Amino acid sequence: MADKGSDITPKHVHTIINNNRAGFRDLIMEIFGIREREISISVNDANYSVEKCTDQSTVKLTSLTSMKVNLVISQEKWESIKPHKKLYGNRVYWKLREGWADVVAEALWVQHHLDCVFTFKNHNVYRTLISKFFLTIEGYCCECHAKIWCTLIKEPPKGVDVILQCSIDGIRPESHSGKKRRQLRGARRLKVADYLIDGCKDAVTWRRKEAGRIKKFGGKNPPILPSNEVVRKAKEQRLLNKYGLKFGNPALNLLNSAEHGKLVGSIQSVGVYRFNCMYWLPEQLQIYISRCRNDPNATLAIDATGGIAKRDKSEKPHIFLYQCVLVTKDGSVPTFQMVSADQRSIIVAGFLSHILAANAPIPPIVVTDFGWSLLIAVARIFGQCASLNDYLQKCYDAIRNEATSLPPTFMRLDVCHLASMITRWPCLKGKDKSLVRRFYKRCIGKACQISNLEDLYYFLESVLVVALSKFIGSGPDGELLPSVDRLRFLNNKIKGLETVYDDDEATVQSDQEGGDNTDEAPDSNPEQNLVNEGMHKPGWKSWCNTLYESAVEIADQSSKGDLINACYSSDFAKRLKTQLLPYVPLWTAIMVPIFGRGSLTATSAAVESEFADLKNREFRGEIPMRIDRFVIQHLERIDDKIKERCKTTDFLLQSQDKLSTALDNADLNKSIGAQSIQAEEPLSSIEIDNTSFDVTGYNVCSTPNISISSILSRIPSPELKVENIIPIAHSSKIIKDAEHETTQFSRIEQNLSDNDWNVCEDWRGLNKNLKRKNETDESMVKKRTRPTCLDNCPEWDFIKHSKTAHAPVLLNGNITGSVRLNNQNLNVTSTCAFDSIFQVVLSGLLANTVYSERLKSSDCPIVNLAQSVNDKKKILREHYVQRAKILTCISIFQDKVTAYTRNIVRLDVECNAAHLAQYLFEKEPSYTSSVECSCGYSNQQKSIFINVNVDTILCRGLHLMQQAIEDCITMERSCFNCKRKIRCVYKYGSHLVVDTTVFSDPGYPNRNNIVVPRLDSIKKIIEVGGMTYMLAAVVHYNLDQKHYATYGLTGEFWFKYDGLIKKRASANLNTIITPHLIVYAICSEC
Known part of the structure; x- marks a missing residue:
C-alpha cells in the first residue's frame, strides 16, 4: 500500500477487517474458506434469536467464541438514557444520557447471563438520513478481552421497546475469574x-x-x-x-466547618495532634444560662462513652464523647459536648474552661462517675480548688465548722455507678458470693442516703465490724457477740426500721479527732508544709483511719463464737477503707445540709439516657463512623432535639442587663439557619498536644469576671499526694482481673505525685493501644419500675437468701409434640393450667430456702417434678414424660384420651386451674383442721385452699389479704354428735393456696365496686398460726386468649412464665392481672 502511495497503515487495515467495514471481513472469509455454523437457541422467556459462531478452520481461533444476540431495552429505561443534544464549541452532536452503560450491562446479564465484565469505550449517535446506523456502542471485556459491538439501525418511535443487535467476538470463558466486577x-x-x-x-x-x-x-x-x-x-x-468534608484529616474538615458555613460559632475548638473537638450550639448555651439562673438546684451531669468513631489503625487511640446534660425542674437538655482521643484531666479541664469562657455560670451541682480525670477537672475548674484533695479538705472543714468559704459547686457521684463498681470488686464476685454481694450493696445504698456525720460514722463502723468479724452468735461465755448487734442494726436499716444506738463511740471519736496533732509543731519549711498538708491537718484520711481502727477493735471481740459469719470479708473492709471512706463527701449525703441544695442521692441517669438515645435511636446502625461526620451530624440532631425541649422561659431573660451583656459577648443573637459569629478573635483554634487556656473569663452566677489564667497561675505545682486512689471504671462491665486494677492504682498514684493534670482516664481499658473487641448489639429492654438497693426492704429477712438464677420454663404441650408413655405416643395438649401451677412451685423453691427444705421429703408428684427441674437447672425430655404421667393419673382426664392418628393418641387437659390444683396439691394441702370431743367424736379434714373473705379482697384490694384470712378463721366448731362447742386445731402446711377465681366470675353479685388487681397490690407477707408466709407466685388467667400464665416473685422482682414462650420475661409492678390462684410459701416457723 505504501508503494502505491496510500496512507493506510497496517493498524488501519486491521480495524477495517475486524469491524467488517464495506464487507471486507465477509469477503476474506469467503475467499479463504472460513465457514460459520449458525445455531438458533432460546434465551430466557423472551425467545430472542441468538447466533453462536465458532471458528473451526484456524487453530488459533478454536478456543474463541462469538455470539450475536438481540438486547431489549424497555421503554422506561430508554427514556432515561435516550440521546440528548450537546454543544462543544460550534459543534452540535448527540449523546446518550449518563448511566447508559449500566443499563446496557445490566440487560446483557439479565437476558443472556454473560460472565464478561464489559467496559464500554465509546458510542455514537447518527441522526442523518444517509447513516447506516442510528446508534453504535463499542466495548470490551476486562478479563477475556472479548469485544462487543451493538447497533441500532433506526431511531425507535415513542412507547416501544428498543432492540439492540449485539455482536460479541473472542469470548474466552476460561479467562473469567468470577471475582472481577463492573465498577x-x-x-x-x-x-x-x-x-x-x-x-x-x-x-x-x-x-x-x-x-x-x-x-x-x-x-x-x-x-x-x-x-x-x-x-x-x-x-x-x-x-x-x-457534609462538605474535603480532607482526609478529620481535624482539618472540622476546622474548615468551624470557619465557613452554618456551623460557625458551634465548633469552639479543634485539636490536631491529640485530636479533640469541643462543640455546642449557641442555643444550648442560652438554655444553660437561663435554666441555671432560674433553678438553684440545677444539676450538670457529665459522663463519657465510646464506640462512636472509627479507628484507621489499631494503634490509634479510642475517641470518646464527653456529654454534659443539664437537669432542672424544666427537664433535661444536652448542653455541651466534646470528642477527644486524649483522656487526660488537662483536656477535660480545658473543656470545662471553654464552657466558662463563654460566660456560662458555674453549675450549682455537678454529678459524675468515679472517673479520676473528671473529678480532678471538676474540682479545679468548677470547684476553684487547687486539687481534689483541696476540695475534700474544704468539705471536712465545713462539717467541722472551720471552713471560711465553700466551693461554688457541689460535687456528687452517681449512685448507680457506685453500686455497680462495688459489685465488681473481686471479693464480691462469683455465684457463691451472691448473698454477701447483695447484703453489702444494700448497705452502701443506705449509707449514700445518710446526711449526718455521726450517723454515718456508726453505720459504716457497723459495716466494717460485720465484714471483719469471723463469728456471730454467742461467745464462749454465752453472751451475744458485738457483731450480732451490728448485724441486727444493719438489717433493720435495710428494712427501713428506726434503730436507736449508743453514740458514745462516735462522740469519743470526734473528741479524739479534734485533739489530733495539737502538740505537733508546725514545719518550718513552707514548701514541705504544702506537701505534707494532708498528713498533719485532720481530714478524711485520719477520720477513716480512726473509723477502721475502732471497727477492728470491736471485731476482735467476735473472733470466737458458735456461728460462722457468712458476711465475713476482710478484703471488702480494706477496699471500703481505701477506696470509698476517704471520699464520703462525694458519694454520701453529708454535704447536702452544708451546701443547702441537692437530694440525698445523685444520679447521672440523664446523660446515660442521652447516650442510649444517641446509640439506639439517633445513630442506630450508623456508628462507629468518621469522627468529623459524627460531630456535624450530632450538631444537626441536637438542633432538632433542643427545639423540642426548649421552653418559653428559656428566652425571657434576654431583657435583663446582665444576661444581655453575656449574650452580646458570646454573640448568640444569630439565627440557627445562618450562624455567623464575628468576634475580635476567632472562636475556633487549632491546639497542638494540649488545650489552650487563652480564655477571656467566666462568671459564677453573680460574681464578677475573673481571668482563668490567673486562677491557674495560683494553683501550686507540687500537688497534695493522694495515697488512696479511687478505682477507674466507666461502664457496668466486669473488670477483667485484679492485676489490671492494681496496675491502674499504682500508675495513677505515680502520676499524682508529679502533676495530676496528666492523670489519664482508662475507660474500660480502651485507652491502651489494643484492638477493640467486637461487642454484640443488645436490643433495648423496656425500662420498668423496680426496687433498688436504695429503697427500704421490709421483706429483707425472707428474701436475702433467694436465688435469682433464671428459672426454666415448662413449655405448653401444644408446641412440644408427643411423648412415649405406656408403649404409645401420647400428645398432651392445652397444658397451660398444669404448667402455671408447676411454675408456682418452681418459683417458690428458687425464692425461698425454708420452703425448699420443707418440701424435700414430700411425695407430691408436681413437687417432685419441680424439685427435679430445680436440681438439674433445666427441663429435659423426661420431665415432659413425667408431666404426661401425672396428668393421665388424674381422674378427671382418664376418659379424655382419644385417637389422633394411627400411631398417636391425644389427651386434652384444658380445665380450670383452681379445679386442677385440688388434685395436684392433694398431698400438700394448705392446712389440716382437726377436732376431738369428750364424747368420742373426732374428725380431721385437709383443705387445699385456705378460706378468705372474698368480698374484702374483691372490693377493698388484695393488700388486705391478712385481714381476709383472719375473718374466716374459726377457733371453735360444733360437735357432730353432742352439738357442743369444741376447739378446732389448725395445722398449716408448707404453702397457702388462695382461690381467687371470683375475679373472673361475671355472675358474682359484688362486682360493682371491684378494685383492679395489680402485682404491687398483693400483700407479700402474711402470718397465720404463728408461721410467716411470703408471696411466691400468682396464676393469671387471660380472658381474651383463654390462657394461663404465672407471675413469680423472685426476691424483689416479678417475672412472667408463659408456656408458649421459651424464656421468662420481666414484669412491671403495675401490671394488671386476673388472678385465679395466689400462693404463699412458708418462710419462717415458730
Missing part, C-alpha cells in the same frame, strides 16, 4: 448511595436485595453486582460530599 460509578453510584442514606440501609441489605432481583438460585455471581466494600465506600463518599 460502580456515575449515576448508578449516586443512586445506590442515596438509597442507602435516605432509607437508613446498610450495604449488606442492599446487596442481598439486588442479588435476589438479578441472580438465580445456584447461578454465578453477576459481574454487575458490586461487593459490600464498594457499596460502603460509595455511601461514605456520598455522605462526606454531602
